[in-house]
Amino acid sequence: TNARTALQSQSSSSHSTVVSPYSPSYYASTTTAQSQRQQLVTAATHSSDVTLLDMEDDDVSWGGRSNSDGNVQSKSQNNVDLSEVCKLLGATPTDLLRIGYDDEDGERGLYLNRPISEGYVLFRLPLSSCIKDDDPPSWLFGDEGEGDLLYNPSEWAMSLAASLLDLHLQELDNNIKKKHPVDKGMDLWLSTLPNKKDLRASLPIHWPDNILSNSKCTALEIAVDSAYFARADTIETLVSALRTRRPQLVQNMNDEKLRRLCHDALDVVQTRACRVERHVGAGLLGPPIRLLAPIFDLINHGSSRCKTLSRDGCANASFDLEIGEGDEDDREYLVVRTIRDIEANGELLLDYGESARPAWRCLASYGFVPDYRIPSEDEEADEEQDEGDTAEVYMNGVRYEVGPTNVPSEMVEGAAASLFADEIDGAQLEDNTYDEDFGAEDDEMLFSTLSSDGENKLTRAVALRIAKRVSDVAYLLLLEPSVADADSTTPEDILAARLAASLRWSQHNVLLSCASNLRNYAARSQ
Numbered sequence: 001t002n003a004r005t006a007l008q009s010q011s012s013s014s015h016s017t018v019v020s021p022y023s024p025s026y027y028a029s030t031t032t033a034q035s036q037r038q039q040l041v042t043a044a045t046h047s048s049d050v051t052l053l054d055m056e057d058d059d060v061s062w063g064g065r066s067n068s069d070g071n072v073q074s075k076s077q078n079n080v081d082l083s084e085v086c087k088l089l090g091a092t093p094t095d096l097l098r099i100g101y102d103d104e105d106g107e108r109g110l111y112l113n114r115p116i117s118e119g120y121v122l123f124r125l126p127l128s129s130c131i132k133d134d135d136p137p138s139w140l141f142g143d144e145g146e147g148d149l150l151y152n153p154s155e156w157a158m159s160l161a162a163s164l165l166d167l168h169l170q171e172l173d174n175n176i177k178k179k180h181p182v183d184k185g186m187d188l189w190l191s192t193l194p195n196k197k198d199l200r201a202s203l204p205i206h207w208p209d210n211i212l213s214n215s216k217c218t219a220l221e222i223a224v225d226s227a228y229f230a231r232a233d234t235i236e237t238l239v240s241a242l243r244t245r246r247p248q249l250v251q252n253m254n255d256e257k258l259r260r261l262c263h264d265a266l267d268v269v270q271t272r273a274c275r276v277e278r279h280v281g282a283g284l285l286g287p288p289i290r291l292l293a294p295i296f297d298l299i300n301h302g303s304s305r306c307k308t309l310s311r312d313g314c315a316n317a318s319f320d321l322e323i324g325e326g327d328e329d330d331r332e333y334l335v336v337r338t339i340r341d342i343e344a345n346g347e348l349l350l351d352y353g354e355s356a357r358p359a360w361r362c363l364a365s366y367g368f369v370p371d372y373r374i375p376s377e378d379e380e381a382d383e384e385q386d387e388g389d390t391a392e393v394y395m396n397g398v399r400y401e402v403g404p405t406n407v408p409s410e411m412v413e414g415a416a417a418s419l420f421a422d423e424i425d426g427a428q429l430e431d432n433t434y435d436e437d438f439g440a441e442d443d444e445m446l447f448s449t450l451s452s453d454g455e456n457k458l459t460r461a462v463a464l465r466i467a468k469r470v471s472d473v474a475y476l477l478l479l480e481p482s483v484a485d486a487d488s489t490t491p492e493d494i495l496a497a498r499l500a501a502s503l504r505w506s507q508h509n510v511l512l513s514c515a516s517n518l519r520n521y522a523a524r525s526q
Helices: 002-010 033-039 082-089 153-171 181-190 196-202 209-214 218-245 255-272 359-366 409-431 436-450 460-476 491-525
Strands: 097-101 108-112 121-126 274-276 279-281 289-292 317-323 332-338 391-395 398-402
Touching: 082 097, 082 181, 153 181, 153 218, 153 255, 153 289, 196 255, 196 491, 209 218, 209 491, 218 255, 218 359, 255 289, 255 359, 274 317, 279 317, 359 491, 391 409, 391 460, 391 491, 398 409, 398 491, 409 460, 460 491
Parallel strands: none
Antiparallel strands: 097 108, 121 332, 274 289, 317 332, 391 398
16 A cells, blocks of 8 residues: 555656536534434536636646647537538448537437437448547557567557557657548547646545545455556557657656556546457457547446336446458448437436446446436335345454345344354353253254355344444445544545545445345244
């Protein structure tokens, strides 16, 4: 942790005092758990109409070319004509989708201009208009005949980041004239990428240790520590390759700024890349590739595990690689199709896959916490959806992950053993002696309870004991963690703290559902 903190300090930059662009407010301490639950932040999303971080910093936006004075002319995300980008990139249809914002939280996404039925092609983008991990710029691994480095598919993130850096650095170079429509389309796409500081603040890999620990999630802390050192190696490889083989592109950047730019590129790759399988014929799949696909990367996440797909927040589309239609078109396309009917002005949603489950992994991977809503009394529990919603609980010194409708068998066994031990202690205190016969009988009972003979180990007493522990942990997540002095808190820290609060709130709700379902189970058992 100390080494990671030192590396973070080396790459830190000055900050301006500004207001957060995330709309929900951080919760305040209250005297009752109920009022705390009502005030705790439920999500952290980008504001729809304003970016309040320092926009005078030329390190904020991806879009823009340098003018004659050397200043960056940035393009607004709101002013990009999506139909124009589609035409330049060869994507179809060109008039179906638009960039829009959610009325409640201001989250940006893709919306439909007209109603579409199930199975319809919403978006079709030539693979040649995407950034692919198997086609990195020559300077990354050396020009042909130079050096010993070769492309490695396992280093897909570095390859995509290098391609993005190459595209961005060429856009800032006035000496490079771009005439091909795809190049112009890629320039417009760059201007739709998230504000660099906003994205940086949303990813736990950049968080200071105090905020990371305030997330109250051991799994997230372990994942961040592991990813941080792997990223440090990637950064040094990118910096070295640029300095050695393309010095003219980065001659005006010091090492600190260049490393920050490489971090920014990896942030985009981490949050916006997709994985697809290539079809090699006869129903066979080739090696998977990773892509940065313009326009496609604007589609937000929705779960495909919902029992009722018409419910808000559920995926309504899927994607795959397909071969062009007709004998003369054998090119590959990234194709998005509807999996259910979508009304006009409806938002397009895709399931991001296992990297978006559970909530801590989604936060570590994409920089947001997926919504978890406790079902009302008249709603049926969605067990398939619940499989991806887990929260961690320490019980008797052991860490477990529980869900609204499931607890691990090891936790049941541990709770049963603890309950049995308490019963023995109670008998000893009552008689002030140890009854060997009593102990022998209960040992046999304990063995049958913990055996793998198919007997149900989750008895009423065990369920209630687990429910009590889960409820206690859920309440502890409501307690406001200590925060640094407001004068020393940066805007990025404020954003990170709110996301950490969002994760705690999500874990709190999962634990409440788990405890409630355990108590209902115990009541039915009785």
